[in-house]
Amino acid sequence: MRDHFEIRDHDAAGRIGRLEVPRAGVTVETPALLPVVNPNVLTIEPERLESEFGAEMLITNSYIIRSTDRIRDRAVDEGLHEFLGFDGAIMTDSGSFQLAEYGDIDVTTAEIIEFQRQIGSDVATPVDVPTPPDADRERAERELATTKRALADAEEAETGEMLVNAPVQGSTYADLREEAGRHAAGTDLDVFPVGAMVPLLNSYRYADTVEAVRAAKRGLGPGAPVHLFGAGHPMMLALAVAAGCDLFDSAAYALMARDGRYLTVSGTEHLADLDYFPCSCPVCADHAPADLRGFDDAETERLLAEHNLHVTFEELRRVKEAIRSGTLLELVDRRARGHPAMLDGYRALLDHADELERTDPGSKDAFFYTSHEAARRPEVDRHRDRLARLAAPEKLLLTESKAPSDHEYDAVWRVKPPFGPYPPALSETYPLTAEVPERTDDAAQVAAAESVVALAAANPKTAVTLGHDAWCERALDRLPDRVETENLRTLS
Numbered sequence: 084m085r086d087h088f089e090i091r092d093h094d095a096a097g098r099i100g101r102l103e104v105p106r107a108g109v110t111v112e113t114p115a116l117l118p119v120v121n122p123n124v125l126t127i128e129p130e131r132l133e134s135e136f137g138a139e140m141l142i143t144n145s146y147i148i149r150s151t152d153r154i155r156d157r158a159v160d161e162g163l164h165e166f167l168g169f170d171g172a173i174m175t176d177s178g179s180f181q182l183a184e185y186g187d188i189d190v191t192t193a194e195i196i197e198f199q200r201q202i203g204s205d206v207a208t209p210v211d212v213p214t215p216p217d218a219d220r221e222r223a224e225r226e227l228a229t230t231k232r233a234l235a236d237a238e239e240a241e242t243g244e245m246l247v248n249a250p251v252q253g254s255t256y257a258d259l260r261e262e263a264g265r266h267a268a269g270t271d272l273d274v275f276p277v278g279a280m281v282p283l284l285n286s287y288r289y290a291d292t293v294e295a296v297r298a299a300k301r302g303l304g305p306g307a308p309v310h311l312f313g314a315g316h317p318m319m320l321a322l323a324v325a326a327g328c329d330l331f332d333s334a335a336y337a338l339m340a341r342d343g344r345y346l347t348v349s350g351t352e353h354l355a356d357l358d359y360f361p362c363s364c365p366v367c368a369d370h371a372p373a374d375l376r377g378f379d380d381a382e383t384e385r386l387l388a389e390h391n392l393h394v395t396f397e398e399l400r401r402v403k404e405a406i407r408s409g410t411l412l413e414l415v416d417r418r419a420r421g422h423p424a425m426l427d428g429y430r431a432l433l434d435h436a437d438e439l440e441r442t443d444p445g446s447k448d449a450f451f452y453t454s455h456e457a458a459r460r461p462e463v464d465r466h467r468d469r470l471a472r473l474a475a476p477e478k479l480l481l482t483e484s485k486a487p488s489d490h491e492y493d494a495v496w497r498v499k500p501p502f503g504p505y506p507p508a509l510s511e512t513y514p515l516t517a518e519v520p521e522r523t524d525d526a527a528q529v530a531a532a533e534s535v536v537a538l539a540a541a542n543p544k545t546a547v548t549l550g551h552d553a554w555c556e557r558a559l560d561r562l563p564d565r566v567e568t569e570n571l572r573t574l575s
């Protein structure tokens with residue numbers, strides 16, 4: 084744990100935390116969304132970002148400020164907060180993005196950190212090298228070495244109370260990301276952006292995004308505040324938070340508005356195609372799509388940007404509430420239905436159920452089984468691990484039905500897909516209080532069968548009989564021969 088970042092609540096790998104930003108004199112609640120403010124084009128006034136949208140922190144680009152004569156002197160004289168008219172915390176980017184886009188920039192880490200300190204940035208960024216996805220290995224390693232030197236230069240710089248980002252690079256190589264995360268966590272820098280994500284996000288590669296985040300997190304450890312650089316579409320916030328990200332920045336709200344695009348939690352629509360707004364934010368409550376199309380371009384763009392930001396902050400509040408109520412994975416599951424690529428992202432996240440399990444609370448209010456993906460949730464794994472430690476009697480009946488009125492078993496345990504068997508004493512405990520559909524699916528049956536396997540393996544001397552409700556072949560095939568099975572449907 085770094086002492087300026089405190090974690091309050093957990094769900095999966097998602098958390099509600101508090102990031103202290105001493106130079107701004109504020110504490111920012113995470114997950115937080117930082118609207119990107121282009122110092123040349125204020126689509127929405129920063130003061131309004133705070134008062135109307137609730138932004139506690141924003142991000143702007145110190146490289147653009149430094150290389151634009153018209154604004155540089157003002158930013159230096161007045162300081163960023165006065166210049167932008169924003170009281171909250173301000174993070175500044177360094178020009179790394181420009182480096183990635185144009186191949187060269189004319190500033191060193193030492194110079195840009197000093198400039199960021201001079202203009203009053205609260206969280207500064209060194210000049211790291213954002214290696215794009217799918218770069219060849221040799222390039223990814225070489226550029227990562229340059230990024231590490233940039234972090235060392237940033238550590239040496241005079242920064243006072245200003246926090247400093249330690250970007251984690253490594254392209255699409257999980258081992259490099261992990262190693263970069265471990266290295267960054269070993270510096271005395273403060274916030275950890277997972278970098279070069281924009282190309283992945285722009286091409287909807289959410290599974291690769293999740294893999295990069297998880298790899299970085301394995302290196303960084305659980306106590307580090309993690310920023311998913313360049314991510315701000317409301318559709319993917321729940322997924323990215325569940326994977327362990329704490330900070331997001333949205334340029335999307337303004338960039339998309341410029342192209343007439345309207346963001347929703349399940350994807351992006353075009354204003355030109357809409358007859359109705361599926362939203363009740365101030366913009367959508369006061370206007371129909373046809374009204375917006377009738378305004379001049381600048382007004383349409385501004386109103387679209389406002390809607391885009393409203394819907395993004397609304398989703399962020401929904402994500403936080405889901406963490407508090409222990410329903411974050413249910414929310415991720417719902418969002419995964421918005422686009423097949425989101426479903427890939429959710430499935431990639433579940434590939435790391437063992438990692439999520441470490442921070443997933445042992446008890447929550449409810450578990451809703453609403454998709455076959457839920458059979459791979461960390462709670463199912465955890466119950467299975469617990470079964471492997473339970474002692475079973477000599478003759479044990481496991482059944483999806485009630486105990487028979489007359490029997491010769493030593494004990495009768497209920498079976499509930501996807502969890503599998505459990506002794507009566509656990510019946511009122513999480514997750515066995517789960518709401519599951521009466522018409523169960525193959526994935527739940529297979530998961531339950533694996534739990535029977537775990538219980539039987541832990542109790543080699545127990546004679547196990549399983550009464551199942553017409554389980555699929557795939558589930559029954561998992562069971563060892565010594566587990567006797569009875570199909571309850573044909574029995575009755």
Ligand SMILES: [Zn+2]
Pocket residue numbers: 360362363364365366367368390391393394
């Ligand atoms: Zn709206």
